[in-house]
Amino acid sequence: MxxxxxxxxxxxxxxxxxxxxxxxxxxxxxxxxxxxxxxxxxxxxxxxxxxxxxxxxxxxxxxxxxxxxxxxxxxxxxxxxxxxxxxxxxxxxxxxxxxxxxxxxxxxxxxxxxxxxxxxxxxxxxxxxxxxxxxxxxxxxxxxxxxxxxxxxxxxxxxxxxxxxxxxxxxxxxxxxxxxxxxxxxxxxxxxxxxxxQERFTQLKQFHDDVLADVQADLPPADDRPNALLTFAAANEPEAFYPYRVSDQGTNKKQFRDLGITDALADTGIEGLSTTERGQIDYETMLEVDPDSILIRGHENKSRAEFEDTVLAFMKDHGTASELTAVQNDMVFRGGPIYSGPLHHLFLLERYATGYFPETYSEELFDREELAAIVTGEE
CATH class of the missing domain: 3.40.50.1980 (Nitrogenase molybdenum iron protein domain)
Structure with a gap:
């Protein structure tokens, strides 16, 4: 070597x-x-x-x-x-x-x-x-x-x-x-x-930059964008959650940063999940924060409908969780994968743009055929 x-x-x-x-x-x-x-x-x-x-x-x-x-x-x-x-x-x-x-x-x-x-x-x-x-x-x-x-x-x-x-x-x-x-x-x-x-990378980056510019051009004003509590809890009836920080600059939060979604845990003193930090929060702690939206990781194998029929349905019936503003407003979403690469990111950007701002984004936000042609070298 x-x-x-x-x-x-x-x-x-x-x-x-x-x-x-x-x-x-x-x-x-x-x-x-x-x-x-x-x-x-x-x-x-x-x-x-x-x-x-x-x-x-x-x-x-x-x-x-x-x-x-x-x-x-x-x-x-x-x-x-x-x-x-x-x-x-x-x-x-x-x-x-x-x-x-x-x-x-x-x-x-x-x-x-x-x-x-x-x-x-x-x-x-x-x-x-x-x-x-x-x-x-x-x-x-x-x-x-x-x-x-x-x-x-x-x-x-x-x-x-x-x-x-x-x-x-x-x-x-x-x-x-x-x-x-x-x-x-x-x-x-x-x-x-x-x-x-390198040439294919340049094409993919340009594709990403163009999609992102188009999406960000239509974002609502910053004051109209919700904050989010990002967590991990894989159970269908979750009672305890590992918190993440949306403000963390890690790549698996890029789609949230791109959309101007802010961190509901800002100034709370609650740390994000790490190799050494494995603390959890419960619904009482969530209620103290009362985020505009909640993102729960560990459910990527479910469709949106399956997630709503299990996790969200449980939260709506839960004595404390049902008091959360995000639960009452149906602003509880799957949190996305723990690891997301450049292709993942484009689909996640679309998922959360249409989920958070459905009045602005309601259709596909990028051309699948064009993207596939770059990846396969058939452009």
Missing amino acids: SNDSWRDAAPTRRDTIKYGGAALGGGLLAGCTDNVGYSGADTEGNYSVTMAPVGTVEFEEAPERVVHYFPDYGDMAVALGHGDSVLSMGLPSRFHTTHYEELDGVSVDAESLTRLSDNGIDRELFYELDGDLHLIDPQWLINNSAFKLEESDIEEVGNTVAPFIGNTIFRRTDEWHDYRYYTLYEAFEKVAKIYQE
């Missing part, structure tokens, strides 16, 4: 992907690097990508077998036409793929994905998957005690199987994440460089 030989076996395809000298010199997991841009090609056909916390990874060709944990990065691979490269997910059930059904020619075989996290993560699984690249933030793996992985495990896998690169972007509440964050499209651009799909 470096200029030094770490094994005697003949070079394999994954030997064409290696850590750059800066990353090796400071240790694989040394933390944030000051050099966060792309490095130019060292020789013809070679290129490198630099991303905190790992640093620089050098490539001779795009990876064909990529180990994933985060569905947001998996969605990026699909968007770039490389869904077939995705080997795994931390929890495949959290890789929501129904939106691909609306894009002709776009799909991913989610059933074939290996589950990484199952009462911990077995280090040997990385050897079995035998990927060309691990598109995973290694600090995420090390700092989640449930995974039961040590830094030495990740060092070994990175140096004897394939490099790690990636950044935890879905939330920004983890104390251990003391290195640079990336926006959705900053991270997406890195992934596009990995796959050598």
